[in-house]
Amino acid sequence: MPFRKPHQTADPTESNKWNDAKTECMIQPKGLNIIWGNDPRYWKITNDCAELIQVSWLEVSGKVKVEKGNTYIVKFMVEVKQDGFGWGSTDVLVMAKVGKKGLYKYEAVKLDCGKKKDPIPEVKDKLEIEVKSDETDLELHFGLYEVWSGKWKGGLKIYNAEVVKKS
Incomplete structure (x- = not known):
């Protein structure tokens, strides 16, 4: 029986899909790296969404190519089901950095069960990342x-x- 990796590795054809104006890149679940994502005990991944069954270690990541001298906003579109658990007093971090050696910026977010499809972080707490002109x-x-x-x-x-490229 061949060994199957427990983690989902991002499909590169799903991760750099910028719109024609190069202002917005939408990354679907198959374009993300998801720890334990290939194990159906922990995740159910379809074309529509990645649904977390249960984990104690939440790590969902990705990367996209960006341009010098621009600022980008990073967000995730999520929903927590009514019967979701473990979110009450726990901060979830949305983090981003430019380059492998860059320093992370982050926004801490609280997730509420039963809250419908919303972006995190919210608009008022948006996570902005500047790409310096000498990067x-x-x-x-x-x-x-x-x-x-x-x-x-x-x-x-x-x-x-x-x-999203900030205008």
Whole structure:
């Protein structure tokens, strides 16, 4: 029996789909790296969303190519089902950095069960990442993380991640 990796590795054909104006990139679940994403005990991944069954280590990440001298906004479109669990007092971090050696910026987010398809972070707390004009590594690394509490969590649906060039 061949060994199957427990983690979903991003399909590169799904991760750099910028619109024609190069102002917005929508990354579907198959374009994201999802820890334990290939294990049906923990995740159910379809073309529509990645649905978290249960994990204690939430790590969903991706990367896209960006341009020098621009600022980008990173967000995830998510929903927590009514019967979701483990989110109450736990911060989830939306993080991003430019280049492998860049420093992460982040926004802490609280998720509420039963809240319908909303972007995180919300517009007022948006996560903005500036790509300096002298930057040489033009990949924006981003992710959704909750790896610190050790609590089991479930009921989260991730519809997509978005990287938007700020006008």
